[in-house]
Amino acid sequence: MGRARKDAMNEKPFSILDWKKPNGEALEIPDNTISKFSLFSRIDPDEIRRLGKRFRKLDLDNSGSLSVDEFMTLPELQQNPLFQRVIDIFDSDGNGEVDFKEFIQGVSQFSVKGDKESKLRFAFRIYDMDNDGFISNGELFQVR
Secondary structure (H helix, E strand, C coil), X not given: CCHHHHHHHHCCCCCHHHHECCCCCECCCCHHHHHHHHHHHCCCHHHHHHHHHHHHHHCCCCCCEECHHHHCCCHHHHCCCCHHHHHHHHCCCCCCCEEHHHHHHHHXXXXXXXXXXXXXXXXXXXXXXXXXXXXXXXXXXXXC
């Protein structure tokens, strides 16, 4: 991963709440933030804007992050038997909620523009339930 991409991913935390007016009305995502997201996710800027709008709609309590219940309103996950694993992987800091940065990082794994290594790592993490870097027989049969 290039240095610029790492720097964009490791900058100070930001919140989608910063993109709302005091009355709750949504602001546009700042261009510099879109550029940073595009750099680390390889998702084009227009798609990041669309994902920002979708994220805000999913964030029913306007907390700036998605709870499991809010995340489960995604039709793509409602019938997926691996939904909890997908949410666990999206929630990279393990706080039980998915913020916008984690959302973009997770969605990028499904993008056709994403790199092959990231997609393989994501697929591996679905099965590596205990995050030990190995897929045991038990884990292989546990995920169905």
